[in-house]
Amino acid sequence: MVDPLLSLIVGALVLALVIVLFWPVRGLAWRWARGRQAADRVRVEDALKHLWDGEYRRQPSSLSSLAGTLGLSGRAAAELVERLERLELVALDAEGLRLTDAGRREALRVVRIHRLWERYLADETGLDAARWHAEAERLEHRTSAEQADRMEAVLGYPRFDPHGDPIPMGDGELPPAQGVPLTALRPGEVAEIIHVEDEPEAVFAQIAAAGLAPGGRVRLLESTPGRLRIAADVDEIVLAPVVAANLTVQRLEQEVDRRPAMPLSALAPGESAEVVGIAPACRGVQRRRLFDLGVVPGTVVANELAAPGGDPTAYRIRGALIALRREQADLIHVHRAERRAS
Template identity: 40%
Template sequence: MCQDTQTIMSEQIQIQHALKFLAECEYERQEVTPESIAAKLTLSPAEGAALLHNLQVAELIEPERIRLTESGRDYALHVLKAHRLYETYLAKKTGHHASQWHKLADEREHELSRQDVEKLDEELGYPRFDPHGDPIPSSTGEMPNKRGALLSTYPVGWVGRVIHIEDEPAHLYSRISQASISTDSIIRLEKKDSLEIVLYLEGERFSFPLEVAEKITVVELDAGEQLDETVQRLSRLPIGAQAQIVGMSSLCRGLERNRLLDLGVVPGTITVAELMNPSGSPVGYRIRGACIALRKEQADRIRIRNVEQ
């Protein structure tokens, strides 16, 4: 099976993917079996066994069981760091679509040397988390303890904060990112049955297939924090209405975020929706004395609170 993948994937790349998978499982405290590795790398059982043998010979995993050795962990964390930093780079500095990040990083991670990774880390300002909410190992290889639990473990009516969104498979990830749910959204689980879940956030309700609940990791809110029912998205503001900007979602990053901050999209600014394109996007908003037109996707990422006229 999968002859193509196998021929394309050179041995070194295969080893790096396997190590990355092992490091991820170690972090998630999941058991690793020869079957799960073979399945992850789309290899036949025989090929999977050969790969494990190679890893043992290279002393990257322990001889008796599937567990990273000291040098194996070091190597694995390097690949993991390269992957997550590169995803962060793609999110912050380029225009590639979110659904492309994982694939592009999977290709590029093998070409980055330790020096390249250090340089990229510095250039990006030593980020701690990648755009999906996964921690990026520090230069000493540290990662925080895993936090939170899957959304699927919580009952209807539960309120909490999203901290991680799984980026595979891509079609589910696109559904989630289209709803502008990010790794800092405060959500409420409105409905859950055998088919779908409904999430409430920022004045909107989104319905997803049940599997999505397995892709979102959430934590309890901090003491004193609560879901603010008055917070909405700027895109919901009707023409002529006035609102106060609460902030920008973390989906608004890099160049775009800086531009909007410069234009005065900052917490506390009062804005009025003034002019709408007949097609509904863009809409002109009065911001600090100027009329700025923003597209719908941008207005989705700006949080507002309605105020008295």
């Protein structure tokens, strides 16, 4: 004879299991299904971004390039392309994979959100530069177009992300790719950095550590098969060609001031200097604070007093004494004031 109490307990357990698995919205099966849908959407959006990037750079994309970028097997990449074709986001022609108009619009939507997030992370947070891309990759799939519009307004409608990539407008308009790799310069040529490639992450970390960023000026001093030696703002830097190739520059035809700049931190007590610029690597809140203090090109700054340990140092800026730490003064580029004959 079946024990009624045991039957009741078993029935309650089965009911509880069914509820845990299939309860609408919160059940495990529902969560698993939503997670799978989200993963599929992320894969579709990442594929569209890859195809758009190849199109923008005029480098045709293929099944193998898609598989390599997304870390997929050849079979999985083929299945993804078939799905994109069914969604009418991608077409296959003699030149390879091609975005349809609908696919291009969707790709630009994701690219816009990604670059706005990178701009936000650079300007409004203290996140390390090497982590901007990965964090933006995570956030781009969770942000709606309306949220992106609000973020764009808060940021003041920026035109470029911190790597120098243009941010698509709401209508998808983008200027054509410009510039040449740093490796294309000839010794003696001067150029402005207009773009820093943020992948692979290890290479970008080297570039960021060297203080190279869009807006910085460089002069090629020496180029050999094994290295490039450049003068960048206040430093001489040696780069491997594989690293230098990740920097895109625009040649400067006009002659620039050949006087070597130096960091404000190199100014000796009692000396004065004229500000010529702020390092491009100084961004966001920190950069705005320096501007608010009057640290702009043409301002004369004097080293007045250093703390017993040498840090911070008090500088006279526009009549006020301002204490700056060494790492802050390193970001301010100056020309030592010329001494006048008495």
